[in-house]
Structures are given as C-alpha cells and as structure tokens.
Amino acid sequence: xxxxxxxxxxxxxxxxxxxxxxxxxxxxxxxxxxxxxxxxxxxxxxxxxxxxxxxxxxxxxxxxxxxxxxxxxxxxxxxxxxxxxxxxxxxxxxxxxxxxxxxxxxxxxxxxxxxxxxxxxxxxxxxxxxxxxxxxxxxxxxxxxxxxxxxxxxxxxxxxxxxxxxxxxxxxxxxxxxxxxxxxxxxxxxxxxxxxxxxxxxxxxxxxxxxxxxxxxxxxxxxxxxxxxxxxxxxxxxxxxxxxxxxxxxxxxxxxxxxxxxxxxxxxxxxxxxxxxxxxxxxxxxxxxxxxxxxxxxxxxxxxxxxxxxxxxxxxxxxxxxxxxxx
Numbered sequence: 001x002x003x004x005x006x007x008x009x010x011x012x013x014x015x016x017x018x019x020x021x022x023x024x025x026x027x028x029x030x031x032x033x034x035x036x037x038x039x040x041x042x043x044x045x046x047x048x049x050x051x052x053x054x055x056x057x058x059x060x061x062x063x064x065x066x067x068x069x070x071x072x073x074x075x076x077x078x079x080x081x082x083x084x085x086x087x088x089x090x091x092x093x094x095x096x097x098x099x100x101x102x103x104x105x106x107x108x109x110x111x112x113x114x115x116x117x118x119x120x121x122x123x124x125x126x127x128x129x130x131x132x133x134x135x136x137x138x139x140x141x142x143x144x145x146x147x148x149x150x151x152x153x154x155x156x157x158x159x160x161x162x163x164x165x166x167x168x169x170x171x172x173x174x175x176x177x178x179x180x181x182x183x184x185x186x187x188x189x190x191x192x193x194x195x196x197x198x199x200x201x202x203x204x205x206x207x208x209x210x211x212x213x214x215x216x217x218x219x220x221x222x223x224x225x226x227x228x229x230x231x232x233x234x235x236x237x238x239x240x241x242x243x244x245x246x247x248x249x250x251x252x253x254x255x256x257x258x259x260x261x262x263x264x265x266x267x268x269x270x271x272x273x274x275x276x277x278x279x280x281x282x283x284x285x286x287x288x289x290x291x292x293x294x295x296x297x298x299x300x301x302x303x304x305x306x307x308x309x310x311x312x313x314x315x316x317x318x319x320x321x322x323x324x325x326x327x
Contacts, residue, residue: 001289008281010079012226012257014048021056036067052080060105061097062088068221075102075164078229078275082121086279103164117309121279125233126272135166159238166200167234186218203231214254226257233273236262280306
C-alpha cells in the first residue's frame with residue numbers, strides 16, 4: 001500500500017500525519033496499530049512518537065485519532081492536536097475549527113506566532129476530570145490532590161487528573177529532577193501494578209518563577225518524550241490550583257523540546273486549558289507499506305524549511321533552562 005505522509009512536531013513531540021479525509025485511504029483497526037508501530041520504530045529510516053490519523057467527522061470540521069509508537073491508541077494528544085489543527089485549517093481554508101477527538105470535540109485556531117516564522121496554533125484541552133475512576137487510579141478515595149502515595153514515594157506529593165489522558169503530577173526540586181526517581185517510578189506505574197491498571201503519564205514539574213514552569217514527562221506507551229501537550233496543560237492547572245500561578249493568565253511552559261504557553265480557565269468547579277505552541281512540518285514522504293511482511297520502504301522524501309526557525313527557539317530555551325533550572 002502506497003501512502004503519502006507528513007512528519008511534523010509540536011515541542012519536539014513528533015508524529016506522522018496520515019490523511020484519511022481527502023485521500024481515500026482506508027485501514028482496519030489492526031492496520032492502524034501496525035502502521036504506527038512500523039513507521040514510528042526509530043531503528044528504521046523514519047521513526048516518531050506516534051501517528052495522527054486525520055479523518056472526516058459527522059459533527060466537526062475533522063477528526064483526529066492518535067496511535068502511539070507501541071500501537072496503542074491515546075484518547076488525546078495536545079501536541080498532536082496542534083498539528084492536526086494546522087492540517088485541517090490549511091486544507092479547508094479556516095482560521096478556526098472544531099476537531100473531534102475520542103472524548104470531546106475541541107476548538108482549535110491559528111494563533112499569532114509564538115516565535116518569528118513559527119506556525120503557531122491554540123488548541124483546547126478538555127474535559128478536565130479529577131475523579132480517580134477516570135484515570136483509573138485504584139485508591140480508596142474519590143480524588144488525589146497534592147497527596148502522598150506511600151506505595152510510590154514517602155516524600156513526593158501527587159495530583160491525579162485526566163485531561164482526558166491520565167496524568168500523575170508532582171512538583172519537585174532540582175535534586176529530585178536530576179535523580180532517577182522519575183524513571184523508576186514511571187516504569188513501575190506503567191508496568192504490571194495495582195494502582196494504575198492502564199498505566200499513566202508521569203510528570204515532574206519544577207516552578208522556575210511565577211508564570212514559568214518546566215515540565216518533563218514519561219508518557220505511557222512511549223517513555224520519556226521531548227514534551228507532552230496534555231501533561232503541560234495538566235501541570236499548568238496543578239500550579240494554579242496550588243496558587244503558584246494564576247488562572248486566566250498565560251503561563252510559559254518550558255520542556256526539553258522547546259516552549260509553549262498555557263492558559264487555565266476556571267468556570268466554577270470546571271476547568272479547561274488553552275495550549276498554545278508550534279505546529280512545525282519536517283518533511284513530506286511517500287512510503288510503500290506491506291502489512292503482511294510488517295515492513296515498509298521509503299519511496300521519496302522531501303525536507304521542508306520550517307525547522308530552522310524552531311531550532312533558534314529551541315536553542316534559546318536550552319540556554320534559559322541551563323541558567324534557571326537550578327535551586
């Protein structure tokens with residue numbers, strides 16, 4: 001099967017976009033999973049964190065489905081949604097759109113440049129759910145807000161939230177951030193365990209100063225990534241709930257892949273988050289996929305000229321983090 005694909009990234013979190021709504025491509029559920037495992041394998045000539053399938057929707061401007069590198073399907077992906085938003089908006093000539101995802105129809109829009117010559121999109125992250133059944137997290141209580149989980153750590157305090165991907169978030173100091181604590185803890189809750197039967201995304205958050213945080217995330221089904229959009233959104237929410245940042249005010253969120261902005265909106269007891277960041281295309285490619293043999297061949301590949309601008313942003317971010325990610 002011959003496919004035309006685009007590779008892009010949001011904050012260094014990279015994906016292949018597969019267009020099912022204009023090309024007529026059709027896949028079985030097994031093939032979607034297998035294609036993700038094939039294309040995303042970083043031991044091949046391609047490699048990525050996941051595949052975004054862009055599809056028709058009966059109730060929105062388009063639909064996004066997200067498959068991780070291990071072939072599992074994610075309910076949402078904030079960094080991927082920005083790429084899907086760009087693709088749909090450019091394909092349909094829109095500045096604003098609504099994208100159907102597994103759990104919700106989300107508003108997206110083109111946004112003023114986060115940095116010169118960087119395509120920037122704002123996407124809605126919701127619903128926000130604190131009910132532990134939504135993750136799920138097996139504890140004898142309804143929610144977990146800045147509390148210890150003795151089975152995981154005697155020192156760290158966690159907040160559990162689904163947006164709608166499940167997240168376990170803790171605020172840490174630099175010493176903890178530089179230790180192997182996050183790796184060991186994340187591998188524990190994403191292997192066979194009683195607490196998180198479906199696994200969970202684990203984020204360690206360091207507050208740099210008011211209005212600025214650093215987030216590092218271990219994603220279930222992926223491992224450590226340059227950035228996770230829903231994790232950065234959920235982490236911003238947690239800092240607002242702990243009165244370290246303000247609702248309705250943009251928060252600069254730094255990550256190993258770059259930088260985004262998050263605005264946390266509070267509406268009574270309900271919350272939603274705007275995630276604002278890059279949607280950068282890396283290359284177009286044509287591939288020939290043989291599902292029976294579990295293999296593919298790259299027929300052609302054309303690099304695009306967008307990454308150089310993002311490299312400048314990333315360089316500034318790394319310099320900033322080196323100077324400020326201490327203490």
